[in-house]
Amino acid sequence: MTERAAVQDRNGTTEEAVNRRLEAAKVATSVSFLLAGWGFATFAGRIPAIRDSLGLDPAGLGLLLLAGAAGSIIGLPLAGKMSDRFGTATVVFAGALLSQLGLIAVGFTAGVVQSTVLTGVALFFVMFGVGQWDVAMNIEGAAVEHGLGRTIMPRYHAAFSLGTVACALAAAGAAALGVSIVWHFLGTAVIVAPLAWWATRQFLPVVATTETSAESGTPSEAANDSGRVRSPWTEPRTLMIGLVTLIAAFTEGAANDWIPVALIDGHHLPEWAGVMGLATFLGFMTMGRLAGTHLLDRYGRVPVLRVMLAMAGAGSLMVVFGNWWMAFIGAAVWGLGISLGFPTGISAAADDPRRAAVRVATVSTIAYFAFLVGPPALGLLGNQVGVLKALSVVSLLLVIGFFALPAFAKPSEVSVAPVVVEEDSALA
Numbered sequence: 001m002t003e004r005a006a007v008q009d010r011n012g013t014t015e016e017a018v019n020r021r022l023e024a025a026k027v028a029t030s031v032s033f034l035l036a037g038w039g040f041a042t043f044a045g046r047i048p049a050i051r052d053s054l055g056l057d058p059a060g061l062g063l064l065l066l067a068g069a070a071g072s073i074i075g076l077p078l079a080g081k082m083s084d085r086f087g088t089a090t091v092v093f094a095g096a097l098l099s100q101l102g103l104i105a106v107g108f109t110a111g112v113v114q115s116t117v118l119t120g121v122a123l124f125f126v127m128f129g130v131g132q133w134d135v136a137m138n139i140e141g142a143a144v145e146h147g148l149g150r151t152i153m154p155r156y157h158a159a160f161s162l163g164t165v166a167c168a169l170a171a172a173g174a175a176a177l178g179v180s181i182v183w184h185f186l187g188t189a190v191i192v193a194p195l196a197w198w199a200t201r202q203f204l205p206v207v208a209t210t211e212t213s214a215e216s217g218t219p220s221e222a223a224n225d226s227g228r229v230r231s232p233w234t235e236p237r238t239l240m241i242g243l244v245t246l247i248a249a250f251t252e253g254a255a256n257d258w259i260p261v262a263l264i265d266g267h268h269l270p271e272w273a274g275v276m277g278l279a280t281f282l283g284f285m286t287m288g289r290l291a292g293t294h295l296l297d298r299y300g301r302v303p304v305l306r307v308m309l310a311m312a313g314a315g316s317l318m319v320v321f322g323n324w325w326m327a328f329i330g331a332a333v334w335g336l337g338i339s340l341g342f343p344t345g346i347s348a349a350a351d352d353p354r355r356a357a358v359r360v361a362t363v364s365t366i367a368y369f370a371f372l373v374g375p376p377a378l379g380l381l382g383n384q385v386g387v388l389k390a391l392s393v394v395s396l397l398l399v400i401g402f403f404a405l406p407a408f409a410k411p412s413e414v415s416v417a418p419v420v421v422e423e424d425s426a427l428a
């Protein structure tokens with residue numbers, strides 16, 4: 001498979017040059033996360049407009065979102081293998097390009113043709129591309145994190161959140177000005193695709209590795225008694241990390257897809273105010289991710305996340321049971337509380353750099369199942385009990401995540417790997 005946590009030096013390249021390469025990859029990965037957030041929020045911020053253009057009720061909107069979920073569920077398990085075979089740079093750019101072409105198609109099929117079926121097909125390809133893009137850039141982020149020897153994953157996800165905030169504000173402006181989803185989505189694609197190409201050119205070079213020690217040939221810690229490398233799908237800790245990350249992804253996805261609709265339909269606010277509610281959630285989630293690195297380093301993953309998940313549950317209940325201004329406060333608390341769940345799950349999966357890629361891919365696949373299937377399921381439930389009441393499910397799931405958090409603790413025998421500079425590898 002491909003190990004990208006170690007930047008090797010075959011031709012006497014200095015450690016300073018290696019560090020420059022890692023810093024360039026760090027910036028490029030941050031740009032990739034920001035662009036992914038922008039691209040995703042472009043669609044999420046215009047969901048009410050798409051719903052109105054297609055004339056969908058909550059159940060119909062949930063089924064439309066389910067088409068996107070299907071694209072990701074099919075694509076996500078392939079992302080790790082594709083990254084191993086072709087490198088994360090290729091997979092990230094291919095996913096970005098596919099998602100943006102699909103987004104243009106969504107704008108046309110929903111805004112001009114007004115066909116729910118064709119919009120669903122286009123959304124399938126959007127989310128297939130997003131899934132490939134997301135898993136591959138998380139694998140790249142884990143590699144850079146190990147190479148630098150310090151925790152930076154929450155800041156990558158802060159860049160994603162920053163992209164979603166900026167785009168949500170742009171979507172609110174577009175909605176207020178009456179800009180059609182066709183022109184909005186086309187403009188986004190023209191910006192995102194070229195920048196994604198530039199960013200992936202700065203990624204770390206692909207370094208082929210195996211699951212055994214390079215010097216001794218001894219099996220890695222995940223090998224079983226027969227010498228076979230253990231699948232991450234059979235590792236209890238990896239699966240528990242996946243469960244908590246799944247709940248965090250569900251909580252985040254429910255807010256991304258349903259806060260605007262909940263504020264518009266449940267609290268009877270105009271479309272621009274609903275989108276501003278999403279921007280509030282995303283803004284506070286971004287702040288949580290920027291400050292979260294210091295909290296995690298000082299107090300540890302488990303204590304910090306226990307407080308944060310409790311905040312997310314309280315915030316979601318404020319959105320459900322409060323009046324309109326309490327709902328805005330609740331959106332802020334919800335965003336702040338859930339800010340560290342997903343990125344810390346990725347970091348926990350990557351604690352052992354030898355197995356980081358496969359474990360990150362596994363946890364991402366588990367998590368995005370909820371991130372993508374959960375919101376459509378909420379739509380079906382919302383059709384029966386109302387969107388606001390359907391969101392109360394979020395707080396119930398967070399209770400389960402609260403008690404599964406010990407899996408996030410760093411194993412005592414695992415440490416973050418520093419930059420590795422070996423004698424016989426060239427910097428690409």
